[in-house]
Amino acid sequence: MRREIPLFLTFLFGLFFIVTFFFDTDFINFATEPVNDWVSIIIAFTYVLGLGNVLRIHSKKIARKEDGWPNSLATILGVLSMLVFGILLWIPARYAQDSSWSGWTGMQPGSIFNWFYDAVYTPMQSTMFALLAFFISSAAFRAFRVRSASAALLAITGLLLIVGGVSLGEQVWSRFPDLTSWIMEVLQNAGKRAILIGAALGAIATGVKIILGIEKSYLGGQ
Numbered sequence: 001m002r003r004e005i006p007l008f009l010t011f012l013f014g015l016f017f018i019v020t021f022f023f024d025t026d027f028i029n030f031a032t033e034p035v036n037d038w039v040s041i042i043i044a045f046t047y048v049l050g051l052g053n054v055l056r057i058h059s060k061k062i063a064r065k066e067d068g069w070p071n072s073l074a075t076i077l078g079v080l081s082m083l084v085f086g087i088l089l090w091i092p093a094r095y096a097q098d099s100s101w102s103g104w105t106g107m108q109p110g111s112i113f114n115w116f117y118d119a120v121y122t123p124m125q126s127t128m129f130a131l132l133a134f135f136i137s138s139a140a141f142r143a144f145r146v147r148s149a150s151a152a153l154l155a156i157t158g159l160l161l162i163v164g165g166v167s168l169g170e171q172v173w174s175r176f177p178d179l180t181s182w183i184m185e186v187l188q189n190a191g192k193r194a195i196l197i198g199a200a201l202g203a204i205a206t207g208v209k210i211i212l213g214i215e216k217s218y219l220g221g222q
Helices: 004-022 026-064 069-088 112-143 149-164 167-172 176-211
Strands: none
Touching: 004 026, 004 176, 026 069, 069 112, 149 167, 149 176, 167 176
């Protein structure tokens, strides 16, 4: 029963959402609202389970003094701090410019919760993206080593986009920005949409396999 019940529920609700997507009747619309409410409740519980899993994994690393345990400590402190200031405590927020607003919740503008997000998380995110730019540049340098026709095409296209995206390109040739826009809007979009269509077909195939019980990896390897 540990396998049959999840498989049956997966088939039932997967088929239900397929039907609600393709058909529009009063009965289906009436049944969709409570099912969506159930899904929202289940998603809320998964957040709680995810939080517990994060605390369990990182607390073990801290207790065993494994490599990188200070990072695990910082993760736990960050999670608990945002949880406390965002949910458990009601921190008086400074009044907004709109005099009609007088909220006293921890998630309003001026609260400690928002300060942590704006002054800690956002600068750290910007730092990560800045470091990522160097990794991308390094990967592009390795990719530009022309060893085949495909690598040559990639190198030429990359160089055209780099030159056309800066003011120097326009000084060299006035039509460089137009060429860059054409590459991005026509060639790049065509390739990206082909990849998205292929990924969508793959997702549909995987969904059908899950609904029919062919793919059982979500059962935990049973």
